Each structure stands twice: as structure tokens, then as C-alpha cells.
Amino acid sequence: MKKAFIVLLFLALYFGNAPRASGQERLTHPKKIYTAPDGKIYINKHLALYLWISSSPEPNAQKFRLFSERSAKYTNPFFLDTEGMNTIRTPWAVDTVTKVPVYPQEEIVFEVYADGIAPRTTVQYKGGKMLFKDGKIFLSGNSVMVLTAHDGMSGVEQTLYSIDGGTWKKYDQPISFEEEKEYQVRFYSVDNVGNVESIHSVTIVFDKSGPTALLRFAGDTSQNIFSGHASIRIMAEDVAAGIAGIYYSIDSGDWRTYEYPVQTKYLRQGEHTLRYAAKDKLENYSDTIVYRFYVDKTPPIVVQEFIGKSFLANGKEYASGKTLVKLTAFDNKSGIAAVYYSVNGKPYEKYEKPFYPPDEGGNMKITFYAIDKVGNKSEIQGGQTAASAIPYVDLLGPSLRYDFSGPRITIGDTLYIGKNTKIRLTGKDTESGMNRIEYRIDDSEYQTYTVPFSLFTEGRHTVHFVGYDQVDNTNQLSFVAMVDTAGPVISILFGTSPRGREISEKGALNIYPVHTVIFTGATDLLSGVDKIQAVINNTSEKISTGIIGPIDAPGRYTLTIKAIDRLGNVSIKEESFLISALR
Structure with a gap:
């Protein structure tokens, strides 16, 4: 009985560890046999193969491994040698119905396809702009990365990709990017029999922002004002x-x-509006920036004038040292940067403030010009002015002095005056003449001096006064005085303790024994004590030596002490008491 045999092809497979998810290395893909939808069998060319034979198509039927006697060296296992179609043959076909060999003779051929070549993956960038620069791919905002794999034999099983070293993912749609930054994208493909492509790596720079545009200025400028020589x-x-x-x-x-800087010399004077923007190589645009500016081509104007006070005395006109030459410049837009002047041909100086003309006879020549803040320069102006047009110049203020009437003393370097001391301020001017004196005490307001005055507040005071002549030249002087308005402090001390007190409607009096001695004294912290006078019971006044008594006669007594300091300030103190014969 003849049996039908099924030749089975087996391969030696090694199943290693489970695939790793790291994006740094490829996943593990086993080599294998793949049956395509059209029934073709594709075998990884690098697999070791074995032949088995069975008389049944059932998967679990008994099968027998084939061994070759003639080619034992190259079988068990054997390898396919040709990329593409390989055949397993038997020399003579037998009709499957009659079981009789087919004539003419015909081989039986089993086709299998060897695939030892990995797929090839290509990349395209769609939806936006792409630029290759410095070994990197720059993509604009709407771009996506499209991966396309091709395998000429068993076909592509899958394409995988990893971004920035992350987990490998199966590619099933175009790769898009959100954050503007640099990405490292790695990818490879695997065919249906486990051939693995080498990893491709590409650096993607995702750029959806426009450039930054800005302005730089050259030449004479001031804020947003430009001269006609700026750019x-x-x-x-x-x-x-x-x-x-x-x-x-x-x-x-x-x-x-x-292409070139904008030159203001080609622009009319007045207001202008500049709009500008930039585009990068991915056609991202910056914002359109509007800059408004003014072109100023007009130089300033300078006006000269003389300022100051004059006074006519004895048919002669006087002008003070404050008679000044004033230069005033005007500019239509940018403002004045500086004014320069020259007197009688001397080198030009920068004008800072009104200046005094030189005190020289003959004609005086003043020339001047101005420059505005964007460098426009006026023409040189000025000329000669007759010397007689300028009055006689009185440059000096009056001489000042002060003096006192009434008590005053100097101790060391300190001047002491009293409340009755009069202060007189005087001034003299030999040219235009004296006008007035103004003075102030300490930090008070200035007042006009008319008559001598006194200081009534005790303590240290500063008197400052200013003298004005008829053309307002001034001079000033000050002095410091210590004002003493209080009399000395008087002290009365009895040489013995009271023996008792007498109380009456007039008050209480201490009672002292006969032969009591009284000591008197006075102190003054500023000008000092000049003299002390004593009076007992309205007797004639006499200078006190500081000791009164002893008092021998019993009775009622009233002691009056008067102390006078060196500036005439007076203090008076009275003390009433009783002298008793009882001890």
C-alpha cells in the first residue's frame, strides 16, 4: 500500500530574553519563517533548517525526520544558499490519482524563498518647510516626519522609532512635534522573517518661531530724532x-x-514711519515692527542780549559786575546740545551761563554759534559792539562793618553782649553808591536794616548781613555773639541753724541766735559776676564782702542782696529773719 508523505520543513529557533523597551538599542527580533497571504513561504536565510516527512496533512500526525546518505555533511541542519527562490525537488512526478509516474518525466518542485536582507527605511518631511543645515534637519511649525519602509522579499513587518532616547514605539502614523527644541529621532524596520535594519538617527530642530528684528543707528541721533547724516x-x-x-x-x-542701511540724507525733513520684518529659512516671519522717527536738517538759531542793572549818578551811568552777555539758542526739534562763543578773537568756549564782558576799552567783538542734539550747526553770528554802549562797570560790592553801643566784653574768642547792647550795621560804596543793608539773625528771614537793634534771647546767635550798592553788587559779613540777658544767681547762707520759727499773719520767719554770721555770694555762667551789694533794713547800700555780721542786736531784719554781672544784668534777693537773745 502506497502512502502519501508530507515533507515538513523545520527550523532551529532560539528564543532569548523578552524584548527591551529602551530606546538606546534595538529590540530583540527573532529570525523566523513567514507564510505570506499568497501562500509563499519566506525563510530567514540565516536559519538552520531540518526536513521532516509525514503521510498526513494533520498537524499532529506522525512525522519522520529525513537524513541524507549522500549529503550527510551538509544536512541536519542545512542552509538555503540563494537569496530569493530556493527549491526542494524529487526527480519524477507521480500522478496523485493513478499513482503512476508522469510522462514525459517531470520533477516535483517545492518552492521556498530565502530572505537575508533587512528592510530599508526612508524618511520624508511633509506639511511644512524643511532645511538641512550643519548635519541637522530644521522643520517649520506644520511639518511631520513620514517613515516609509521597503523590503523586496518577505515584506516589512513593522517600523519602530524612539525620540530622545525614549521607549521604542511602533510607527503607525506621521511623527509630529510640539515643543520648539532639538530632538534626536532614531528608527529602524524589521521584515517578516526577522531581518533587522540598522538604526538610523536624525537630529530634528523644530522651529515655529520667527526671527527677532531690531534696529541699529549710526550718525547723529537723539532718541528718535536723526540728522540728515545718519543711517x-x-x-x-x-x-x-x-x-x-x-x-x-x-x-x-x-x-x-x-540690503543697505537707510540713509536719512535721502529723506525729507519731518516725521517718517519705518515698518520692518524678517523671515527665517523655514519661512517663519517675525512680527512687523513700526518705528516712527523724525529727520531734522534745520540748524538752531542764537540770540544775543545784555542783562543787568544800571544806575545814573552825577551824569555817569554805572553797570554792575552782574551786567552779563546772555546767549539764547532755539531749535525746532531735537533741542540744543551746546552753544560756543568767542570774545575778541580768542578761542571758542562752551557757553554755560551768561558771562561778563571783558573790561577793555575800544570795540568788543563777540561771535557765537550753536549745535543741536543731532549735530546741525548754525552759522557763526555776532560782530562788534561799541565800548561806549556798555556803561561803566562797577564790579565791587560795598565795604561793610559793625559796631556796638552799650555793654560788651570778649572772653577768649567769644563776644558777649547784653539785652541793652545796640548793634549798628554800616556800609560804604565809593562807585555807584550805597543802596541798603539786609540782615538776619540765625536762620530767620532777611529784613532791611534801618536803626540799631538789640538781641533779647539768651544764648549764641549769628548775625549775617548783606550790603547792596546801587547796581546790586553785594558784599556780606557775619559775626557771632553770646547774648546774656539773665542776672547772676544769688545765694544766702546763715552761719548757724535756726533755733525756731515765728509764725504770724505776715508769714513764718526763722529765728537765729545773736552773733549770727551771714554768708552771701553769686554766680553767673556766661559773662560772670561784676559786684554784689547788700542792704539790711533799708540802710544805705554797700558793697558786700561776702560776710555780714556777726549780728548782736535782737530784732527783726530784712536782708536785700543785689548782684550785677559784667553786662549789667541785675538780680535781687531778699531774706527776712529774727535775731533772738535766747540761745
């Missing part, structure tokens, strides 16, 4: 793809490609 340079920066172009428009003109 405006438009610059742009882009940290990713780089600058493709800069564009600008002036006033209502057409947009132009920027």
Missing part, C-alpha cells in the same frame, strides 16, 4: 534656521528687500 541699520537674529531675508517699508511705500 538706520535693520538687523535680524534667528537662533535656529537662520535668516532668509529682511524687508522694510518707509512711510506708505512698497515693501523692499533690505
